[in-house]
Amino acid sequence: MPKKDRYDLIVVGAGPGGSACAITAARLGLDVLLVERSEVPGQKNMSGAVLFTPISTEIYPNFMSAPFMEGATTLAQIAVKWTLDNDEHEVLVGLSPGSDVMTGMPVIDRVETDKWMAEQAVTAGAEPLYSTRVDNVVWDFDGPEGPRVVGIVTEKGEKIYSSAIADCSGIDSVIASRSGLVPGHDWKKSMIAAKVVYKLDKDEIWERFGFWTGKDGRPACDWGVTPVYFGNNPEFFSAHFAADYHAGVIEMTIYECVDEMVKSRTNIWQRVDWFEQTGKNFLKGAERVRVNFHPLNCFDAIGYDAIRSYLPGLVLVGDAASCANPVESWGANVAQWQGRMFAQLVAAMKKDNDWSKARFAEYETRWQNDWVGDDTHLIDLTQMFRNGKFGVFMTSLDAMVARAVWGKIQCEPYSKLIPAGIAKMLPEMVPLLAPSFLQDAARHGLEKLAPVMAIAQKIKD
């Protein structure tokens, strides 16, 4: 039972987005209720393997001394290492982080971090309401600005009222669909992910994933040595390994389009079997300790501007607003930052006593003009994933890796691979990519892709 019958802010879902929203609001003196479906935050979730230190410390002042940071592995940058069926040939293709926020990235397990983050929010004054499923929103149809969301309905039919609601309940959000913000879920644009967690001796993990000791004394990775691996994709699915030395675990995550699963009638366990085979060098002697399954947006459905993220009284944060990208593993950061942004906005709204529709619209403008929005316009592989059709991309990326290996461009960083490797596959990729490539290049004037742009322009002409 909530302690009050009315709040300044109700946050639905105690994940990275929800807890960031709740702690920021509580610290700004708002009455905030944090609602979570599981008994303890962190019990029902999926991916999100990397946090950005700069933004996490801004949200949680004691982030660096959190228990899960002790001995945590940090990434200097994200690089992706392709493996070809356990072929010893390996090629690096970088997903280049393009923003200052993306530094000092610890590899985390959300079972630990979500729990800790929610605890911080509660300590700061947010009121927890766990073991509670939210089934719907409460509408007020008689306001001066028309219909407005004014509260939530729990599974017990109980109504809780609030001036503002942040839906941080993740992909396939019940509130987002029942409030009409997201029109019916399109299963052709859905993926199912399986995350399998393996336990392995820490020293073995160190050895196999090529860690080194960073400046801060923690195990670290840089270009060329990374815990993120993608296999090649014979049938439209993607997978990666992420190793966490601190926890002594390897996490393998597999994503597959529902559409493809239906066409091939393939159970995701077959993909697990296949990828375990692909990554057997990493998994030798490891034991499966845990598994979970989770829906995600398909790559071609990912786009931060795909849907509206606000209604009067209600905003969508993180995955609920489709701001998720499984390839990057950093959706949690996007959610955190959006959650914080909204809490700050709500504090300003309370101060001005202005809860108008225009103020809620400001949320969308704010995140679109921040790095969260900017992140969507980076020219890199993630952009390719976002803009293209999933299957085509998987095939194309496969071809790219195959060609790179074929051309004996081994273990070269991204910058060297571009002129040699990507140029080779441009004839296939350009029809698909040229419009967005050129558009974004013009927008950002990125010089590093100039050679590619020149070729793209030539082919397009």
Next chain:
Amino acid sequence: MGVKYKTDMLYENTIRGAEVRKRVNGILVMSENKKTEEHIKVDREKCTGCKLCYDLCPTGSYEMTEGKADWATFGMDYCGECGLCRYICPVGAIEWNYPEGGTGKIHQWA
């Protein structure tokens, strides 16, 4: 380059039902709070017996009884709450919800 699986080969070897349940036993952790209501309901009148849910469910929550999809037998113990069955049912015979708060699958350190 690489292995190219053939779709029909995959289907023949697909893992489903009991075989999947054997795999998730012990590693799919369920909350100690028991669910009291079936959060998934299959309309057996509508079900055409196409077996998609049975073939694809990642936790083996579906069985086929009398040619129709049956979730009730295993679903309460095995469902992983991923939502796949709802997406794929071609005739909309699956009524889906999240389980009650504080129940269902939990994700925790072993």
